[in-house]
Amino acid sequence: MSEKKLEFKNGKFKILQVSDPQDMHYVRHSLIKMLNRAYDDLKPDLVVFTGDNVLSNHLLDARFGSGQSGEGWFDTRDRMKKSLKHILQPLEDRRIPFAMHFGNHDDMCCMTKEEIIELYREYSCFVGLCDTYGYGDIGTHNILVYSGDMPKFNIWMMDTSRQNKAEDRCYEGVTTAAVEWYKETSNKLGKLPSFMFQHIPMSEIDDCIEECGKKDEGAVYDYEKEKYVRLKADKINSGKLFEATPGCKTNYGHFDAVKQQGDTLAVIYGHHHMNKFDITHEGVRMIQTPAASFRCYGNSNRGVSLFEIDEANPNEFTYQHYTYYEIVGKTPLNQLSYFIDADELEKPRRAAGAALTFAAAGAVTAAIIKVIRRKY
Ligand SMILES: [Fe+2]
Incomplete structure (x- = not known):
């Protein structure tokens, strides 16, 4: 539990989830603009960074994906610190508490998770991970939200990041020890209504997906399985797949524990951009x-999610995802900024779209001129 007390304000508690901001010591401007505007307009009581908070495996690059301009632990730490400052200082300036757990990219460098967490701890608004963690899973912890002196809501932060160079893996299911800790703590808290954030989806996500035809609604191509897949219609509350969604490959009984405890209103993921x-x-x-x-692959869904809990009825919540344009507005300048900052895969898609629009507009204009000339 954090030493810093989080409380409902005016009967509400708002959590803003920022997942996979995934940038470097020099950052794409649109990300920072979007986050600053979201902090100001959505006024969260807590911001949670749900993994891949830094693109750690590219910290030493001279330019993204190019040769290296730094080396070793000290350069890595220096650039990690600068990368974190881009996303954390705006929160410190606004006195907004924030929490984090790891994603598969965060410790893809020569720094350990413990060393990285020390950099978060330099910020006074950092909550969570303030106590010791005796169950061998450094990223996993919980944060309580109070109503007066009583804890009324709980936030589980589960670590699914685990570098395994021998098996070429960078993530895993929530471990057996962490599952046991979750069950024990959930019981101690009297199964307090909770959210559970974790970077990689649970293995059971596979049970929610079915094979389908190329032209079926919601179909995406799964390159690993070499077939088209989509979410099963009877599972969907809203939304759809935009890419295949492999979950954790090893299952340590986490989903069954969540089902059994019944305290978790929603398990909330990142990772699939x-x-x-x-x-x-x-x-x-x-x-x-x-x-x-904006640095890494993505689409126009780029944005953040806001969860609002009602103090009078913490078993219910509202959820809204806000895209970049919904946050900053779709002005010509913001469109240009998006185009400049969009990742290298999306840029050509957008350029092609713009070229088609331009060509279509040109064809319509030419047709109109032709008609006018015929008339006069
Ligand atoms: Fe990830």
């Missing part, structure tokens, strides 16, 4: 928030 959906599987609600990052 383009997906935006809200589904229910065997009574467990699962929400997928797209990435905020």
Whole structure:
């Protein structure tokens, strides 16, 4: 539990989820503009960074994906610190509490998770991860939200990041020890209504997906399985797949524990940058928030999610995803900024779209001129 007390304000508590901001020590301006505007307009009581908070495996690049301009632990730490400052200082300036857990990219460098967490701890608004963690899983913790002196809501932050170079893996299911800790803590808290944030979807996400035809509604191509897939219609509350969604490959009984405890209103994921959906599987609600990052692959779903809990009825919540344009406005300048900052895969798609629009507009104009000339 955090030493810093979070409380309902005016009967509400608002959590803003920023997933996969995933940038470097020099940052794409549109990400920061979007986050600053979201902090000011949505006025969250807590911001949660749900993994891939820094693109750590590119910190030493001279330019993204190019040769290296730094080396070793000290350069990595220096650039990690600068990368974090872009996303954390705006919160410190506004005195907005924030929490984090890891994604698969955060410790893809020579720094350990413990060393990285020390950099978060330099900010006074950082909450969570303030106590010791005796169950061998450094990222996993919980944060309480109070109504007066009574805890009324709980936030589970589960670590699914685990570098395994021997097996070429960078993430795993929530471990057996962490599942046991979750059950024990949930019981101690009297199964307090909760959210559960974790970077990688649980294995059971696979049970929510079915094979389909190329032209079926909601179909996306799964390159690993070499077939078209989509979310099963009877699971969907809203949204759809924009990319295939593999979950954790190893299952340590996390989903069954969540189902059994019944305290979790929603398990909320990141990692899959383009997906935006809200589904229910065997009574467990699962929400997928797209990435905020402009540096890494994504689509126009880029944005943040806002969750609002009612103090009088903490068993219910509202949820709204806000895209970049919904946050900053679709002005010509913001469109240009998006185009400049969009990742290298999306840029050509947007350029092609703009070229088609331009060509269509040109064809219509030419047709009109032709008609006018015929008349006069
Ligand atoms: Fe990820």
